[in-house]
Amino acid sequence: MxxxxxxxxxxxxxxxxxxxxxxxxxxxxxxxxxxxxxxxxxxxxxxxxxxxxxxxxxxxxxxxxxxxxxxxxxxxxxxxxxxxxxxxxxxxxxxxxxxxGLSNVVDEAAPVGGEDDYTVLREVGVKRDFAKEGITVRDHVEIGELIGAIDIERGAKVSGSRFYYLTGPGALLEFALVQLAMTKAQTHGFTPMIPPALVKPAAMEGTGFLGQAAENVYRLEADDLYLVGTAEVPLAAYHMDEILESKSLPLRYVGFSPCYRREAGSHGKDTRGIFRVHWFDKVEMFSFCPVTEAKAEHERLLAFEEEFMQALEIPYRVIDVATGDLGSSAARKFDCEAWVPSQERYREVTSTSNCTTFQSRRLRIRAKSNEGIEPIATLNGTLCAITRTIVALFENHQQADGSVRVPAALQPFLGGATHFNLK
RNA sequence: GGAGAUGUCGCAUAGUCCGGUCGAGUGCGCCUCACUGCUAAUGAGGUAAGGGGUAAAACCCUUCGGAGGUUCAAAUCCUCUCAUCUCCGCCA
Incomplete structure (x- = not known):
């Protein structure tokens, strides 16, 4: 607001x-x-x-x-x-x-324009030359089948299109990714949280998801509850109607939750595999911070995201999202896009937004200091969206036979395994 | 799911039966001042948020879990609703 x-x-x-x-x-x-x-x-x-x-x-x-x-x-x-x-x-x-109905005031620094008018800030990491390695690139669906990590057919049988099962190594990989993300976040001062994924209208409304984004939200009419599309919602609403102590800021939380998205208006887009699904799990960072600190905090969240990508040894680029593609709450947004070898292009895997005081006003969250009561800023950023991370991980680390190399950072959380082998 | 109890200003509580001077008393906490070599203790004063208004004040309005209602007038009476607690049943 x-x-x-x-x-x-x-x-x-x-x-x-x-x-x-x-x-x-x-x-x-x-x-x-x-x-x-x-x-x-x-x-x-x-x-x-x-x-x-x-x-x-x-x-x-x-x-x-x-x-x-x-x-x-x-x-x-x-x-x-x-x-x-x-x-x-x-x-x-x-x-x-x-x-x-008014969207947040955009940051002057954000590039003006539509979806394609983003600015590329940097490209990081080295894309493998699969041809040179003599490898025919498989996409994550193929790899997932070969190593027994993803079962899309049965996902569709049980729940419909855009659903999947993570099986065996796939399931273990999710836990490993979550552990790695949570561990890293804690060292950066985030409090781990497992928030409810079902919230009241006030929480949804307060975070700005009932505006333009409403068609992508699952609503349980019988109970007047919503399935969240991201842990951002319950984390932001955690302090709803509260007056925080200024000296306690920034308050940083890292939440693990399932994310539910109707994907209305995405018919025909990314229909193969688990890149775009109705449900996935995600580890999300959230920060309540002083208005004056918001820009610096935004840079920090971006840095944490990049650190995670680097730990997974995934080549990526960072884009400064254009004003027309910010969503109603964000004043500025950076996306990390991972290189997806099967598509030979960068695709969004994480995203961090500075919502300035837009959400906190709607949620009536303020801070009190000796100077009085003042508004605060909220920021959010993806640490690890499981499915898209798996896509990037499998494709970038695939071997000639379809097995997948496990990056060193993940190995401790997978019992020391160095590879996902063929089943 | 059944029965009962409770929800008041940061916390704890008074007020609710018998509606009006209760936006609301007290204790704790917190802030300021005084006293003290420092701390503690003590004393005095202050201490909700939002809105309107003003140059700034003064001042005014709203809010006693939430939403309605009765009334000239509601923390107080009525209805619904939400949350919490206790007991019973059921269940991972």
Missing amino acids: IDLAEIRQNPDAIKRSQEARGESTTLVDEVLAADVIRRTAVGQFEAVRAEQKSLGALVAKSQGAEKEDLLSKTKVLAEQVKSTEAAVREADTKLDQLVL
Whole structure:
């Protein structure tokens, strides 16, 4: 949620941001108009209400005819209080609705444009020359079958398309990846968390997933709960409605959770394998930090992501995501894209967003110091999205026969195994 | 799933039966000042959030788990709902 005061003071800045995102600028004017209406309504209500209260005090003290007289007056007032209060409520709802429709103000540094207008910040690692090695590249589906790690057919049989089973070494690999991620995160000061993957509307709404992203969210109508698409949701909402101690910041959490995504509007995209699925598990970093620290914290989260990719010895590049592709909550976003040999291109495996105060305002999370109460920033970043990491790992470390080399960092978590062998 | 109890200002609690001077008392914690060589102890004062308003104040409004209702007036009465606890049943 954008700060209303900010919109009043600097509507043009908000408009520029909306423009850069390719979203409505007239919405800003609508907000301003609704704000005026609301303030007028509030003024009227408060005036009547104040009179009602002061007369009410007199009623309590008076008796007899005097009391009767007062009561007749207050009865009229009561009607006015009711009607003006209703007007306030209506104006409030309208304003809220409009303000919630505004996306976060983009960071000036973010490249302006659509999905393809990202900036490549760097490429890291060495892509293998499979031809030179005399290896015909297999994709992760083939490799997964050869080593008995992924069973897509049965996933489809049991749950439908875009579902899978991780089997044998695949299942063990997930645990190893999670362990490695959790271990690393702890050394960086993150508190490990296993959050609920089913949340109330308030948590979903507060994190900004019921806006444009709503069609990708699974909703359990019978219980009015949502399946989260990322641990970001329960981690952000963890401190919902709280006032934190400024000196306790940054508060860093690393959560492991399943992620559920409807993938509406992705029909026909990445239909093969486990690159794009309705459910996967993920280790996610989340940070509540002072506004002034947010940019530096964002760099740190990115660095942790890169460190993880490097530990897995996966070649990748980092992109600065363009304004039109940020999603409503992020002011700036960096994606780490792993090299996928079977597709001969980079594909997103992790992503880190600086949501500035957008989420914390919606979730009513603030911080208190001697200087008073101030808003805080929230940031999130993927440490390890299991399925996509497996794709990158299998394909980049495949051997001529279809077996897969295990990078050194993972070996301790796989009983020292150096390879996933053919089944 | 059944029966019962509870939800008040950071924490603990008073107030709820018998509606009005209760946005709300007390203790602890915290902050400021005084006293003291320092700490402790003691004394005085302060100590919710949000909104409106103002140059800044003053001041006003909202919020007693949440949502409705009754009433001139609701922490207090009614309805629904959520959470927690206890007992019973069931279950990994």
